[in-house]
Amino acid sequence: HARLLGAGFDFGTSGVRVAVLEPSRSSSEPVFSSSVALAPDAGAHEWLGALDALLGELPAELRARLTHIGISGTSATCVLTERDSPAAADGGGAAGELLGARPSLRGTRRYDWSAHSVPAVGARALELIRRHAPAGHTACAPTSSLAKLVCWQLEQPLPRGAMLCHQADYLSAALLDRAVTPTSDWHNALKLGFDVSDGALRYPDWLLALLRELGPVADPLGADALPTVVRPGEPLGAVSRAAAARWGLSAQCIVCAGTTDSIAAFLAATGGACSAGTAVTSLGSTIAIKLLSQSRADDAAFGLYSHRLGNRWLVGGASNAGCAVLREHFSDAELTALSERIDADAECDLGYVPLRASAVGERFPTPSADARQRLEPRPTSATHADPEAAFLHAILDALARVEARGYTLLAERGADAPHTILTCGGGSANVAFTRIRSRLLPVPAERAKTVEASVGVALLALSEGDVGGAGPSPSVTWPIGDFS
Ligand code: ADP
Incomplete structure (x- = not known):
């Protein structure tokens, strides 16, 4: 059995990181990692350039031994491309024009692009989506992948054979033979409307009806405009001959379906060892919680929704409150010094609402x-x-209290109780804060293993999607399996 070696590429909000993992080693530390910055207005050409640059940076010895590649992207970052592309010639290809890369037909629309930025078209698009989608569906958001697709179509009907790809779908396809149509995964496709329910795993009828209504009668926009969707981490195929030649990859190296950057960060935080009840709290500018659960929990009024992870559900919610409020009153040095003067075992509830000074409104956990x-x-x-x-x-x-209320709400909505709460983000370093939280949470908070989403998507690829209880085993532990 050849030794496994996985590379994960995470396309985040400000840069791209790669991590190479060797699961047969006793340490879960990457054997190689690197990153490049990405400009806020970077498009498909720049994404491809970053992927090319990072692949080129891997030591040749590692590249030759890579067995798995996975790519994560920011959720709802989209590009329009061609479903069928003529086969590329083997070898060659300028930097930034990867071998299997398809054209970007109308530029890219980033995660935060909103239908409100094209007012007339956007209003029609959102009205159409709200008329078809179930109330409160995540695809109804003005930043959803579906809103981006519908706006593109309303601005100018898509040419025949055009299809929507998410960032991760597009980049994974660029490493495969051009004969392979870009494929998406359950996580990226959620905001497009893909139904991940038990027994569904398909585009719902409301979405197909919406697409039919969209196109000119003679040339309706069909399901062809949507990518096929598979389980995150599922093998998509071996790298193209051209990609193998360009970077000295093995012909057996496979590209696996990706995920979103925040789910990759969850997987990284758990080190791949997650089971129902594993939770991760991110204490960044805002507080976000994610809990792996046997049952799903969704409630649009609370901004609560569930991603499918294997046969389990990754239930998550994000508050507008968070550590950003600390920056409004304390420097980092003051935070450290003052935190040491706190008696964390004592209660200090003054009924504060820890939103940023400029923020108005809250959804999760108290709308x-x-x-x-x-x-x-x-x-x-x-x-x-x-x-x-x-x-x-x-x-x-x-x-x-915001975090603790979040976990209580998840439980009230039917999710499992957490058995482990891992923590990442700037606030996780604060010992006094951890003590305060541990007093209010159902289980004591622990520090996450790593927060690099690139590590998480490498783990996902190495497991070929059998993470979080996808297969018969309820959990996957590090190192994944036995690869002697
Ligand atoms: P983001 O990427 O969401 O901006 P980070 O994970 O980088 O967030 O964390 C930044 C946040 O961490 C800031 O809002 C800051 O207030 C908070 N932070 C930094 N140091 C500390 C500390 N010692 N105690 C509590 N919070 C801290």
């Missing part, structure tokens, strides 16, 4: 259209022995 920051009453020397530390303590306490 309120007009919620605003509240950091009153302020501790004084009359009320607290150390008012400065007490102020920070009260904010951390409020943030921890």
Whole structure:
């Protein structure tokens, strides 16, 4: 049995990272990692250039031994391309024009591109989607992949044979033979409307009806405009002969279906060892939680929805509240110094609402259209022995209550109770904060293994999608399997 070696490429919001993992080693540290920056307005050409540059940076010895490649992208970042492309000549290909790469027909639309940016068309597109989609479906959002596709079609009917790809689908296809049509995965395709329910795993009838209504009668937009969707991590095929020649890859190296950057980060945080009840809290500018569960939980009013991961559900919600509020009042040095003066085992609930000063409204876990920051009453020397530390303590306490309420809401909506809560993001380094959170959470918080999404998508590819209980085994542990 050849030794496995997987490369994961994560196309994130500001750059692209690669991590190479060798699961037979006892350490889960990547054997190689690197990154390149990506400009905010980068399009398909720049994505391909970054993939080419990072593949070129891998040591030749590793490239020759790679067995699995996986790519994650930012959710709902889309490109329009051609379904059928003539076969590329073997070898050659300028940097940025990868061998199996298809043309980008109308540029790219990034994760944060909104239908509201093309007002007249956007309003029609959103009205059409809301009329067909179930109420509160994630595809109804103005930034959804479906909204991007419908806007493209309403602006100018798509040429025959055009199809929508997500960033990860497009880039994976570029490494495969051009005869292979780009394929998407359950995670990227969720915001396009793909139905991942048990017994479904197909585009729902409402979506196909919407597409029929969209096209000119003579040339309706069909399901052909949508990618085929497979399980994240499922092998798509071996790299093309041209790709093998360009980078010295093995002809046996396979490209596996990808995922989104945030799910890849979840997998990275767990080191691939996740089972129902494994949760990850991200304490960045905002608080986001993800919990692997045996049953799904969805509630649009709370911004709560579930991705399918194997036979389980990755239930997630994101608050507008988060550690950004700390930056409004403390420098990093002050945060560190003041945190040491906090008695984390004591309660300090002053009823704060830890939104940013400019934020209006909250969805998860306590929806309120007009919620605003509240950091009153302020501790004084009359009320607290150390008012400065007490102020920070009260904010951390409020943030921890948002997180704890989030897990309670998930449980109320039918998700499993967490048995492990891993933490990543800037706030995870704070020991006092971790103690405060552990007091309020159902289980003590732990630090995540790694937060590099590139590691997560490499793990996903190496497992060929059997992560989180996709197959008969309920969990996959590190190292994955036995590869002697
Ligand atoms: P994002 O990528 O969402 O901006 P990061 O994961 O980089 O977030 O985390 C940044 C956040 O971490 C900031 O909002 C900052 O307030 C918070 N942070 C940084 N250091 C600390 C600390 N010692 N204690 C608590 N929060 C911290």
